[in-house]
Amino acid sequence: MIENYRNSFLKEVEANVEEGEWVKMCMQCGVCSGSCPLGKFWDHPPQELFMMIRAGQRDQVLGSDSMWMCTSCYNCIVRCPRELPITHIMHGLAHYAKRQGLVPANQPTAKFAQKFWDNLMTKGRVNEFKLGLSLYFMNGFGEGIKVAMKNQKLGMNMLKAKRMNPKEIMGGHTVEDLSGFQQAIKKATELEDARIAQPGG
Amino acid sequence: MAKREYAFYPGCSSQKGASSSNLMTSVRTMCEELDIQLNEIPDWNCCAASIGYAGGGELPRLTLSARNIALSEKHHAGQDLVATCAACWLSTREAAERLEEDAGLMAEANQALAEADLALKNQTPIKHMVEVLIEDIGYEEMGAKVKKPLAGIKIASYVGCQTNRPFGIVGESFENPVYLDKMIDTLGGESIPGYEKKVQCCGGALAFSEPEKSQEMVKGIIEAAYDHGADMIATPCPVCQMNVEVYQPDINATYGTKFNMPVVYYSNLMAVAYGRNAKDAALDGQIIRAKKLDELAAK
Structure with a gap:
């Protein structure tokens, strides 16, 4: 009988979004929305996103920048009376929006999150120095210089405490079996792509 | 001979010259005093923390943690895996649980790991250092060393x-x-x-x-x-x-x-x-x- 209530977007989410099969379990109590530390900035808090998915509002959901404001604090997960893995669904929706090319332009966390992933894939470990630089310059060169100047003192403080190392620009920490590492993640990506590309999931 | 041994996952920010290298130094000192031996997992990789999701889908991210657990099981068999970083611990434990619950994902993760000649058994308890202190050492022993x-x-x-x-x-x-x-x-x-x-x-x-x-x-x-x-x-x-x-x-x-x-x-x-x-x-x-x-x- 449940099939009657499941529109095509809900089915799409269930098939393609990480932990998406949980969306239909939401009972609309709103505890997640009230528990979210950045909830006041979300156009659509989790409870609302779940209802919108069930109402078939595909573009409004995937084009929203709300789920990109998830700080991964897990308040919503531990408080949800129905134990929905809400944090993971937010990550899943964000990733799926990225896959569909529907992320709002210049969404800062979407840009940073992509840079983080690209950074860690390069050497298998995060290069904090390069990540910091790429963050400064993610809105263009002119803006980057301004941000770098503003954060100069912070950088000097970190340097002095030996918690930042400019030599990382030369390469930095790495996994030794870099090709094995990259092959494994490439394979995982291919397997997932093939699964999600299937029509109707 | 140390009293307790663990496979250790330090994480990116704990490395030399990184933002929590001071955590690493103080943890090593603390472990010396508490007779804890940390055996670093050889060639561990980043866990993608909680922000890797834009570029990395579910399976690639699970595979990152699966590789670390597989390396731990290969080189430090039988030892609990310990992390000092909240994000490292969370990602690794989350991956272990999800792969345990989902046989399909587990099979795919192992298919991916085969590319690096690794295999995941997924039988390793994943612990935070604080759990080691509270559950394995205990307040009494922590206090006795003061x-x-x-x-x-x-x-x-x-x-x-x-x-x-x-x-x-x-x-x-x-x-x-x-x-x-x-x-x-x-x-x-x-x-x-x-x-x-x-x-x-x-x-x-x-x-x-x-x-x-x-x-x-x-x-x-x-x-x-x-x-x-x-x-x-x-x-x-x-x-x-x-x-x-x-x-x-x-x-x-x-x-x-x-x-x-x-x-x-x-x-x-x-x-x-x-x-x-x-x-x-x-x-x-x-x-x-x-x-x-x-x-x-x-x-």
Whole structure:
């Protein structure tokens, strides 16, 4: 009988979004929305996103920048009376929006999150120095210089405490079996792509 | 011969010259004193933390953690896997649980790992260092090693998010965990059980992408510590430590506050209480010096 209530977007989410099969379990109590530390900035808090998915509002959901404001604090997960893995669904929706090319332009966390992933894939470990630089310059060169100047003192403080190392620009920490590492993640990506590309999931 | 041995996953930020290298130094000192041997997992990789999801889908991210667990099982068979970083612990344990529950994902993760000649058995308990301290060592033994009690030092315990949720420490509440207070008391310090911001989010990775929103939350965390008369804030989490310590000048500039609140790790406290010097306790890793710890370490 449940099939009657499941529109095509809900089915799409269930098939393609990480932990998406949980969306239909939401009972609309709103505890997640009230528990979210950045909830006041979300156009659509989790409870609302779940209802919108069930109402078939595909573009409004995937084009929203709300789920990109998830700080991964897990308040919503531990408080949800129905134990929905809400944090993971937010990550899943964000990733799926990225896959569909529907992320709002210049969404800062979407840009940073992509840079983080690209950074860690390069050497298998995060290069904090390069990540910091790429963050400064993610809105263009002119803006980057301004941000770098503003954060100069912070950088000097970190340097002095030996918690930042400019030599990382030369390469930095790495996994030794870099090709094995990259092959494994490439394979995982291919397997997932093939699964999600299937029509109707 | 050390009494206890663990496979150890240090994580990116703990490496030399990285943002929580001071956590690493103080943890190593603490482990020396507690007779804990950490066997680093050879060739471990990044866990993707909680911000890798834009570029990395579910399976690629699970495979990152699967590779670490597989390496641990290959090189340190039979040893529990321990992480000091909240995000490392969370990602690894989350991956272990999801792969345990989903045979399809487990098969795919192993198919991916085969590319690197690795195989995951997924039979390794994944622990946070705090679990090792509380469950394997215990408060009594932690207290027995104290040479210099943290007498007269008032410390706000800031547990934060990811050490506390969604897994947390067995027997502790998500909303009001008390283990860090108990650890502070055990070390002879003065805890602040009524510190209301103990599990407030600091913004996590959004401190980088949404600094204003994050700093507004950090402001509350520091303000409450001052309200309770704290000398310093202590935390188990590298992201919490960094976010609450290093942006204080920015917060002061935005809000006209005069914050200068030290933010230390539990391991800094333990290294000092166990009688080690400032260098071993990594007190030189503070951007805002913890003067009372400096003084005690110099005694």
